[in-house]
Amino acid sequence: MLEISGLSKSYGPVHALSDVTFSVEPGKVTALLGENGAGKSTLVKILSGLVTPTAGAIRVNGAPVDLSSPERASRSGVAVVQQEISVLPNLSVAENFMLTQPSRWLRRGSAPALCAPYLNRLGLGHVDPGTAVGELTIGERQLVEIARMLSQDARVLVLDEPTAALADSDIELVHKAVLRLASEGNVVLYITHRLNELDEICDAAVILRNGRLADQFETKDASLTRIVHAMIGRELDELYPDTPARADQALPAPVVRLKDVVAGGLASPVSLDLRPGEIVAVCGQLGSGFVEPLRAIAGVSPLSGGAIEFQGATASNAKAEAVAYCSDDRQLDGFFRDLPVWESMSAPGLAQSGLWGLVRPSRLRQSVDAIAERMTILPAYRERPVHALSGGNAQKVSIGKWLSSKPRILLLEEPTRGVDVGARAEIYRLLRALADDGLAILFASTDLDEVLGFGERVLVFHDNKLVHQAPSAELTRDQLATWITHGSIDRE
Numbered sequence: 001m002l003e004i005s006g007l008s009k010s011y012g013p014v015h016a017l018s019d020v021t022f023s024v025e026p027g028k029v030t031a032l033l034g035e036n037g038a039g040k041s042t043l044v045k046i047l048s049g050l051v052t053p054t055a056g057a058i059r060v061n062g063a064p065v066d067l068s069s070p071e072r073a074s075r076s077g078v079a080v081v082q083q084e085i086s087v088l089p090n091l092s093v094a095e096n097f098m099l100t101q102p103s104r105w106l107r108r109g110s111a112p113a114l115c116a117p118y119l120n121r122l123g124l125g126h127v128d129p130g131t132a133v134g135e136l137t138i139g140e141r142q143l144v145e146i147a148r149m150l151s152q153d154a155r156v157l158v159l160d161e162p163t164a165a166l167a168d169s170d171i172e173l174v175h176k177a178v179l180r181l182a183s184e185g186n187v188v189l190y191i192t193h194r195l196n197e198l199d200e201i202c203d204a205a206v207i208l209r210n211g212r213l214a215d216q217f218e219t220k221d222a223s224l225t226r227i228v229h230a231m232i233g234r235e236l237d238e239l240y241p242d243t244p245a246r247a248d249q250a251l252p253a254p255v256v257r258l259k260d261v262v263a264g265g266l267a268s269p270v271s272l273d274l275r276p277g278e279i280v281a282v283c284g285q286l287g288s289g290f291v292e293p294l295r296a297i298a299g300v301s302p303l304s305g306g307a308i309e310f311q312g313a314t315a316s317n318a319k320a321e322a323v324a325y326c327s328d329d330r331q332l333d334g335f336f337r338d339l340p341v342w343e344s345m346s347a348p349g350l351a352q353s354g355l356w357g358l359v360r361p362s363r364l365r366q367s368v369d370a371i372a373e374r375m376t377i378l379p380a381y382r383e384r385p386v387h388a389l390s391g392g393n394a395q396k397v398s399i400g401k402w403l404s405s406k407p408r409i410l411l412l413e414e415p416t417r418g419v420d421v422g423a424r425a426e427i428y429r430l431l432r433a434l435a436d437d438g439l440a441i442l443f444a445s446t447d448l449d450e451v452l453g454f455g456e457r458v459l460v461f462h463d464n465k466l467v468h469q470a471p472s473a474e475l476t477r478d479q480l481a482t483w484i485t486h487g488s489i490d491r492e
């Protein structure tokens with residue numbers, strides 16, 4: 001049993017956690033829920049010995065545990081998957097495994113051989129333990145991080161949004177591993193913003209709001225409405241905005257056109273038209289090539305075949321066409337970590353808001369504030385450096401910054417990763433309104449509900465080929481999942 005009593009943590013005037021008391025039973029999966037900034041990751045960081053609480057106590061099986069450093073936390077039997085990927089890119093997979101408990105790995109001999117079974121369990125059998133982590137995709141890094149947790153022989157396992165960056169098939173493997181850990185009698189605390197995971201693997205839920213305990217229940221007793229209400233303090237009517245009904249020919253000419261494009265790992269050419277006002281989704285398993293159309297348009301993946309036309313003219317310079325591209329690695333290129341939020345958010349629009357090279361900060365602030373408000377970034381957060389923001393709030397900065405530059409083509413990878421359900425509804429509505437004003441949006445997502453709910457048209461990739469495209473209204477979730485995993489659909 002994990003008991004948390006009177007736990008508080010303040011960062012200066014910010015009360016990230018206030019007098020939180022609850023306990024987590026072993027043998028089942030307990031979800032820890034709450035909107036962005038509610039204090040979930042702060043609790044995780046305390047459990048992993050990274051952050052010292054201002055007050056409170058933590059017991060495991062009735063005895064206080066020493067969480068005064070990550071090493072001690074690990075020795076006390078607490079293993080953690082952090083929200084922001086914490087495996088080190090310059091070290092190999094095996095070396096990253098050793099980092100958590102160096103003495104144990106050295107004593108037991110060859111690290112590569114020892115970590116292989118854990119990699120296998122999460123479908124990473126193809127990854128050589130000698131590979132530098134930096135060469136893996138974000139999804140693979142996330143899986144390495146989870147595999148490393150599995151290797152730790154811990155009694156208390158805490159996973160902070162482990163599936164936020166993963167596709168369904170990987171999520172299934174993670175779920176299996178998590179359920180097994182719980183059935184072995186461990187304490188499992190599981191954080192997610194993908195609320196369908198509650199039904200799938202969680203037995204109980206604890207909800208935080210503004211750093212306080214808001215609710216606690218067995219998931220079988222709770223409706224989604226109650227859960228969402230406890231999280232965001234209000235009911236949520238519609239997550240996705242309506243797609244305007246219109247005939248195909250009603251849309252203007254394409255703003256960008258991919259003609260037989262081969263780029264990145266693509267194994268066959270892809271053609272695609274993107275028109276102003278459209279919101280188009282691309283999806284697939286990790287590594288299936290579904291992000292390549294975005295990267296090709298953005299100029300991140302050089303073309304090895306075909307051509308891209310912007311407004312009919314072949315252009316090599318994406319910037320001139322006002323293309324905004326948000327990669328899936330927000331920590332790497334989503335914002336300036338140490339600058340105030342509003343500065344990160346205004347950077348892409350700098351060139352447009354100046355006159356003769358001079359910029360008026362007050363003018364800049366105004367344009368950013370309007371976007372920040374619609375993206376539910378609280379006024380108090382806008383002065384803080386991004387590194388002091390919660391994961392979901394940092395994600396909002398990462399997308400929001402592009403809107404100040406008034407792009408005509410917006411390319412988003414995993415746009416709402418880690419964003420809570422209430423803020424997601426706002427962001428979808430904002431993006432829909434921008435599209436209605438003529439923005440063309442192409443987004444890549446592993447969240448199939450988002451793909452079908454927010455995309456008007458869906459392109460499915462399998463094994464580096466475009467295998468299917470259809471209006472989202474003509475696809476069920478099951479069909480889409482089948483296309484993604486098999487690259488075809490059984491028509492018998």
Ligand SMILES: Nc1ncnc2c1ncn2[C@@H]1O[C@H](COP(=O)(O)OP(=O)(O)OP(=O)(O)O)[C@@H](O)[C@H]1O
Nearest residue numbers: 011016036037038039040041042388389390391392
């Ligand atoms: N290093 C820090 N300095 C100052 N404030 C911080 C720091 N880390 C977190 N906070 C603040 O503490 C609060 C709780 O953040 P936390 O990361 O725990 O939220 P969360 O529930 O994990 O949210 P999310 O779902 O977005 O990940 C937020 O208001 C955040 O801005």
Ligand SMILES: [Mg+2]
Nearest residue numbers: 041083390391
């Ligand atoms: Mg968090």
